[in-house]
Amino acid sequence: MTTIPISWYLAVAAVLFTIGTVTVFVKRNAIAMLLGIELMLNAANLTAVTFSSYFRELAGQILVFFVMVVAAAEAAVGLAIIVLLFRHRETLNVDEAQLLKL
Amino acid sequence: MERALFLSFALTAIVAALNVLWRRHPLHSALALLVVLGALTGLYILLGAYFLAVVQVIIYAGAILVLFLFVIMLLNIRAEEARLERRPIFRWLAVPFALLLGAEIVYLVRVFEENPIPSGTSIGVTEAVGRELFTTYLLPFEITSIVILIAILGAVVLARRG
């Protein structure tokens, strides 16, 4: 069985991460931006697991475990905020939410 | 054999990710993300992280993403309109920056060029992970329960009517 060089896994993770970043940039819809963030998180998880497997350290996988927990929490709260935003403004266009402008 | 599996999972993931980006309707994007998560599960199994693969399906795909879908459908979101982009600058900035980021990551990664993943017994067995979680990482584990509690409370308070 041929083994796979880790650089392949890492490359995949890099690509996923880049796509996630672009998604966050490009999309105007708040939920779509959150999706992009989830994508980035998963790319990071992949990287962590890859290294964990390579170095034969469990720490990476534990890290991923916790990242998932936090991602869940973050998604919950983020979505709650989005719901709130939608209720007030009838739109999810983040460009409209400019009240923090100085 | 492994490589074939790897390639299929990897390509699926990348194509689905691109779909997340390209689809106009957030619902379609979310479903595309679901595909990504599935492909990643496959990759985790290939890497020997069995426990995490399962957790990924159950929690990430099964809970978080479902949450997303619920909210999307609850808010009855329409597809976004293409013409109304008032600040195209972000689009134009996005691609170069992202490519730059990717290049940096790739560069870092090249260090490990030809280093293979050692095969053999995987270390991501549930029993091993469980043992670590409840001994070395006990404190963070407990704290995460509090984090989740706070998140629940936060979400409830925020989304409450009135």
Next chain:
Amino acid sequence: MLKALVLSPLIAAGIIGVFGRRWSERLIAAIGCGSVGLSMLLAFRIVFGDLWSRPPEERVIWEPFFSWIESGPLRVAWGFHLDALSGVYILFVTFVGFWIHVFAVGYMRGDPGYARFFAYMNLFMFMMLVLVLADNFLVMFVGWEGVGLCSYLLIGHYFDRAYAASAAKKAFLVNRIGDFGFALGIILIFATFGTLRFSEVMGAIAMQFPEPEGWGEIGVLTTIALLLFVGATGKSAQIPLYVWLPDAMAGPTPVSALIHAATMVTAGVYMIARCSELYARSLTALFVIAVIGAATALLAATIGLAQWNIKKVLAYSTISQLGYMFLACGAGAFSAAIFHVVTHAFFKALLFLGAGSVIVALHHEEDMRRMGGLKRALPITYRTMLCGWLAIAGLPPFAGFFSKDEILWRTWTSPALPEPWGRVLWMLGWATAILTAAYMTRLMVLTFEGEERFARHAGEMAHAVVPRESPPVMTIPLLVLAVLSVVGGWIGISEAYTGGRIPNAFEQFVRPALARAPMHPDHLVAGASEPGHDLELGLAAATALAVLLALVWARRVYQRDPLRPAPRLLENKYYVDEIYDALFVRPIVRGSTVLLWKVFDVAIIDGAVNGVASAVAACAAVLRRVQTGLVRGYVVMILIGALIVLGYFVFVGGQLPAR
């Protein structure tokens, strides 16, 4: 008991200052005069009851009060030191002070600042007593500054008048210049002797410097002496710092009487006498003092001859008489100087109070050109002022004669002055005495004799002025002081007048507290005999005769033509004020405005402070653009930050974990 003497006016000042606004004039007067009266009684009791009864060598009382500064080698405590010298001072200061306070009760009646006035007057008495009874230089300096402060406050009593406010400032500032020299002297004393207590310093001087510093030699003693003397020229209005005294006449007349005639201005003389051991060891300093004293006396007398404001004449007269006192000190005759201080206090206070009586009777008219013929309307004032006049002119047997002649005699025969100077300065003093007689006679004639130049009936130019004699509260002090102007000199009659049988009582009393005059090399001629009584009597007679002639002549001249114009130069005080203004005041003001104000204050300091604020505001204006409120913009920034961090690892390199 010394503490009670000193603190009594302070407490009264505090009480009047705090509560006086709501009290009646009577209550304030009672407290204000009462406190000084108490001090006076205590002074008499201590000096005559205690000090007097001791043998001369033991006439020192020391009452420590409290410890003040203890900082390394500098240890200063408040203590009161009473010896013959300070004893004399507290006697006449409290006595004259008391009667002036009584006079002021009448003079200041109806003044809106009645309470403030008496509070400050009492504060002044406290400060003066501190000055005189201090047992070390620093506490004396406290009193020195304190009397200066009270002088400022009291000159500016009519603070709504611009002239008065400026005069107060001028007094304070000119004094300050002198005080600077004084302070330097004190520092030098501490640096040289390591202590500031009079007894210790004078003792150390006596031990370390058995011989006086040579003529023309500027050693440490001479330097200290001259620095301290600078302070004295400021406080006691000698050349070159006398210019504040005539302007100080803007204050109420009792202030002029108390502070600027009888007490504060004699502080300089006190200081020199207190440090007589020091001065007796510096021939150069003594010479300087004597010359300045004589020159000031003569200069001021010439100016006084040409002034039209009655108080200004008296002010210049004070400066002139102070010159006599310094001349005496310079000649080494410290006891003669103190004697003149005492007699001068009597007759000068009398003259000022009398002038005050005249001024009030004429509704605050001070210009002699608008007086005249008042001897009928103000008989008591007139007659008491006659006593003062004759006393200051120096006619026997009035007080001024004995003290002034004592000074002149000691100058002529001074062992401390280089050779011809004793006689030269005597001449200056003699000329001054003649001029003194002249200008005082002029004052008397213009004020009391001849035609009335004020309007008895309301005319188009003036209100009606009907002068009436002052009430007893004002005339009784005049009478008391007049009596003393007559007999006050009898305590110091030189023994020449009794053929050497009865010694000079005053001198006997004061001398143990003072140093002996040093001997100038010029006088160390073998075989020089002690000048005898005949010379003394002869010189005195010469002076008295000259004075008498001057009196008669002046009377004739001014009766004939009271408004006779004076030489412009004298009337304008030799333009000294103008010269000072051009030489010092204007350049300093201009320099301050242009350089210190516009450059340092505005450009540099304000510029720096405002500049910092502007810079912050500018930065903030720029940085503000970051806060767009756009989420996507923030995402961009986060991304760029991530790029930079990663770039760091890419290019600079971090550590990858070991296998």
